Amino acid sequence: MQVFIRVFPYVRRYPLLAFATLFCALMGTLMVVVFPAVTQQIVDQVIGKNRPELLLPLVGLGFAAFFAQNLLNSLRIIFNNHFEQHVIFDLRSELYAHIQKLPLHWFDNRATGDIMTRLIEDVTSVERVLIDGIEQGTVAILQILIVSALMMTYSPMLTLAALSPIPLLAAGALAYTLTARSRYRRQRKAVSELNSLLHDNIAGIRQIKTYTSEEREHIRFDATSNKVRKETLTVMRAWAFYQPGMEFLSSAGLLMVAGFGSSQVLGGRMEIGALVAFFVLVRYLYEPVGRLHQLNQIFQSGRAAGDRVFEIMDAETEEDEGAGALCEPIRGHVVYQNVSFSYDPKLPVLDDIQIEVPVGSMVALVGPTGAGKSTIVNLLVRFYEFTSGEITIDGVPLRSMSRRHLRHNIAVVTQESFLFNGTTAENLRIGKPDASEDEMWEALRAANAVDFIRRLPEGLHTPLGERGVKLSVGEKQRLSIARALLKNPPILILDEATASVDTSTEKLIQEALDHLMEKRTSFVIAHRLSTVR
Numbered sequence: 001m002q003v004f005i006r007v008f009p010y011v012r013r014y015p016l017l018a019f020a021t022l023f024c025a026l027m028g029t030l031m032v033v034v035f036p037a038v039t040q041q042i043v044d045q046v047i048g049k050n051r052p053e054l055l056l057p058l059v060g061l062g063f064a065a066f067f068a069q070n071l072l073n074s075l076r077i078i079f080n081n082h083f084e085q086h087v088i089f090d091l092r093s094e095l096y097a098h099i100q101k102l103p104l105h106w107f108d109n110r111a112t113g114d115i116m117t118r119l120i121e122d123v124t125s126v127e128r129v130l131i132d133g134i135e136q137g138t139v140a141i142l143q144i145l146i147v148s149a150l151m152m153t154y155s156p157m158l159t160l161a162a163l164s165p166i167p168l169l170a171a172g173a174l175a176y177t178l179t180a181r182s183r184y185r186r187q188r189k190a191v192s193e194l195n196s197l198l199h200d201n202i203a204g205i206r207q208i209k210t211y212t213s214e215e216r217e218h219i220r221f222d223a224t225s226n227k228v229r230k231e232t233l234t235v236m237r238a239w240a241f242y243q244p245g246m247e248f249l250s251s252a253g254l255l256m257v258a259g260f261g262s263s264q265v266l267g268g269r270m271e272i273g274a275l276v277a278f279f280v281l282v283r284y285l286y287e288p289v290g291r292l293h294q295l296n297q298i299f300q301s302g303r304a305a306g307d308r309v310f311e312i313m314d315a316e317t318e319e320d321e322g323a324g325a326l327c328e329p330i331r332g333h334v335v336y337q338n339v340s341f342s343y344d345p346k347l348p349v350l351d352d353i354q355i356e357v358p359v360g361s362m363v364a365l366v367g368p369t370g371a372g373k374s375t376i377v378n379l380l381v382r383f384y385e386f387t388s389g390e391i392t393i394d395g396v397p398l399r400s401m402s403r404r405h406l407r408h409n410i411a412v413v414t415q416e417s418f419l420f421n422g423t424t425a426e427n428l429r430i431g432k433p434d435a436s437e438d439e440m441w442e443a444l445r446a447a448n449a450v451d452f453i454r455r456l457p458e459g460l461h462t463p464l465g466e467r468g469v470k471l472s473v474g475e476k477q478r479l480s481i482a483r484a485l486l487k488n489p490p491i492l493i494l495d496e497a498t499a500s501v502d503t504s505t506e507k508l509i510q511e512a513l514d515h516l517m518e519k520r521t522s523f524v525i526a527h528r529l530s531t532v533r
């Protein structure tokens with residue numbers, strides 16, 4: 001039920017599509033009454049009363065009814081698909097928007113493959129709950145009602161015989177429903193684990209090759225993949241018993257009709273044509289029952305997927321206390337007062353930090369690895385929230401500034417430069433979306449990155465591969481610097497920006513950085529003081 005309530009608002013946005021789908025489905029269902037009636041007339045009138053002239057019109061009527069039914073079905077599928085894809089699109093879009101607002105520590109504890117599985121596969125599964133639920137559920141129930149009513153007009157007693165397995169069917173469905181969720185949940189989890197492992201291993205393929213750990217990784221992959229196989233089989237095994245079991249009960253209804261019906265005809269209480277029509281009707285009665293079982297399976301899988309999707313939706317986003325604050329221009333006087341922070345409450349990383357950086361000056365953070373240098377600057381861009389103390393810029397506490405405004409005014413060249421799977425131009429324009437080619441070249445020149453970009457076959461427009469894999473680390477670093485230059489903010493953070501270049505390039509970049517740091521508040525992180533000079 002929970003999933004229904006959560007998905008409903010997305011479905012409600014498309015009333016026309018919902019109506020069209022349902023309308024076609026209902027109209028198509030109404031057509032089921034035609035064929036049993038036609039059959040009865042053929043048996044009783046054409047054959048029984050020897051009226052061959054009625055045969056052609058009756059067959060024609062049946063033909064028209066079947067044609068209309070399937071045409072409506074075709075339309076229903078088209079409307080349904082559009083409806084579905086709209087809802088999936090919206091749900092995915094909102095989930096993505098939400099993910100982008102989640103704090104970094106949320107990502108620290110999640111596997112990328114798991115998030116991807118939720119966003120791509122689970123969303124689809126969740127949506128089916130409501131759309132298929134409404135449409136197929138309504139149609140199936142309606143068909144059962146119409147057919148039962150029709151059957152009643154032929155023979156109430158026979159109808160009761162035909163319906164007699166229903167309580168057992170309901171009990172079976174309930175048993176399946178009550179146990180299915182945990183099975184599906186385990187299966188979704190296994191799929192997620194497999195995606196996560198695959199994502200990790202493809203990203204780490206170089207490490208796997210150099211450590212020649214292909215075999216070990218293959219074993220690990222197979223073990224996880226085996227879990228998917230097992231859990232899927234568990235899901236299917238339950239279905240394998242459930243579905244034929246229900247089918248068997250339905251057949252029992254058919255046999256009851258055969259037994260009772262024949263005795264009725266023999267006793268002269270029923271026309272043979274009515275019995276034949278009844279048989280056709282019983283088929284129409286149990287066919288939607290079968291569909292309801294299928295639907296139940298979709299529901300259970302959707303519920304498990306829903307838990308996973310809405311777990312993300314319910315995760316708390318970064319709170320932006322200063323969202324409504326005025327965006328005063330930032331000059332760059334940064335002060336850390338008694339700042340403490342830890343990623344994990346048990347392991348303090350920063351304790352009572354004091355730093356003051358006047359506007360336009362540079363502070364060097366030098367220290368051994370793991371000392372907390374990157375952490376200090378992570379707090380300034382509010383990747384993480386300090387636990388006590390205060391950080392101010394131009395006297396304004398960090399938390400009373402809008403996060404967007406704050407980040408807009410700081411450029412960070414990170415320790416491990418990251419480039420997106422795009423071209424140089426696309427990567428540079430992250431720094432300044434409307435940067436012209438001239439501006440980009442200028443920034444590249446300042447970052448001493450012109451030579452190697454010129455050498456690329458399509459220059460600025462050469463794809464750089466995932467994470468910029470087609471460039472050397474030093475080249476990537478220079479691109480990151482150029483990107484920061486384009487952004488041109490009052491505060492600059494360089495986390496070992498020159499760590500991965502040779503000494504001659506370092507000198508050139510240092511010059512560029514000196515220009516860059518002029519009139520800017522800069523945090524320069526290095527292992528050795530000599531790098532900072």
Ligand SMILES: Nc1ncnc2c1ncn2[C@@H]1O[C@H](COP(=O)(O)OP(=O)(O)OP(=O)(O)O)[C@@H](O)[C@H]1O
Pocket residue numbers: 108343344349367368369370371372373374375376415
């Ligand atoms: N996301 C994180 N979650 C938990 N602990 C972290 C996280 N990032 C860093 N740490 C821990 O915090 C400590 C400080 O890390 P930090 O990255 O600030 O060091 P650093 O001084 O920049 O080191 P380096 O010179 O190697 O870059 C380390 O002990 C590290 O294990």
Ligand SMILES: [Mg+2]
Pocket residue numbers: 373374375415495
């Ligand atoms: Mg660091």
